[in-house]
Amino acid sequence: MKPVFLQLSWGPDGVTAEGDHTYYHGNAIEQADGTRNGVYSEWSWDGDTLKVATCRYGMSPLFYYCGDTEIFVSNSIPKLLELGAPSAWDDDAMAVFIRRQTFLGEDTPFKHIRATPPGARLTWKDGHMTLEGKAFAPKPQHLKRSAMIDGVIDLFAQAIARRLPQTDEFYLPLTGGKDSRHILLELNRQSALPKACVTASFPPPLTNQDREIAAQLAARVGVPHIALPPPPPGIADEQRKNIVTNFCSLDHAWAIPLVDFLKDRSAVSYDGLGLDVFFSSIWSSNKRDKLYRDNAFEALAVDLLRDSEAAISTILTPEINSRFSRARATARMIKELKLYSDAPHPVATFQFWTRSRRATSPFTFGLQGEIPTLHTPFLDHDLFDFVYSSHPFSESSIHFDALTKAYPEFKEVPFVKSGVPGSHDSIKSRTIPLDLFWFIFPEIYKRTSIKTPQISIRLIKAIFTGNYSDFEWLQPLLLNHIAQLDKHAAR
16 A cells, blocks of 8 residues: 655644645445444644544554654554654564564554554644544343344345445455355345455465365356465565555465455455454453453463564564563553453454454555455444444354355355465475575674574575475564564664
């Protein structure tokens, strides 16, 4: 997505403004009661007052730096750094990120750069800023399982009806999972099929069962299916992804071919962002639910943080490792976990406002940001509030049962299953460490956050052996992420 910005500086002669005076991004749907459904972010500067706003979810965030007499607003953290925003690390935020691969709340890698909150209402005038906005939780409701399933079916149909495409010249991403299947089958039921379904391919050693199942489902519906090749080996797409997602996620580089395909061909598309953390039990457990009920926040934080201390201490210099400590990560996690203790299902709620909002949405509204209209029907207000306010069921997936009941004629098409990973090609296994070596080696005599000399030696070994295990444990995506952040901060 193209970086846009507004830079305001207040002084004796008034305000100096540079950049875009107005900005809008998203797919807001105007409703009869005057409210706006959907996802969006926007700002406006009228020469006197800056107003910045986001939708209730904050899924298409903006970033800002506010100094004593100036404010920068942008959809791009690299752009804010370029404008001169301070580049000091946010030690607490990075301590969490290197262990969970997501930021919490409005954190970013940098202490003085913040993300706008859910439902943001930011105002700046004469050098003074006010900011409102936070995560929300609907009033809990208790439903029978059958009522829950029927509600999901009916409200999702309504969400799609509110977002029907105005053309049949569009392509629909399709996987072997539940979310994109639900979108396709409801579009089919409402006679609004895409020109074709498109499935991305994962690089080795991940399997590509998605392609096979998506092809079966597309054939049953009666639309063509396109399987895209996996991204080329190396770190070029990874580094491109980091810029577009504002260094807020380690995931999604695999989707670059899909994004490039869609932005050149499709004026409208759909994404399944929103309710997977409430539909699926993989983000919760009886243990975690009990820890929340017992207010055992420290034990819960420890359980949610990954045990990757050995790799982290190998990557980071002693100074940075001390600053991004596990103790800092635990303390920051506890603070965030407490915010959701009164939600109907707090573990899933925590995952939604952190993982979905901060780590998954950069794919939806960052990488796919150049698609003119991108619908997220699972974030429809009525559907989301219905699922969010309901207590979770411990039995089989509500989403699976809703799909089976709503579209029984497609129930024989299987869902993707996690299997044994495939093997690495030795030539391709050399590409990533080779790219990483040439990326970090020029910094060997500079002060950086990573142990450049030691890591360079380990990468050389992996280049010669072609053995993926010789560098996988170094967490190459995290290593590249921090090295790339270092270079942007230094500029």
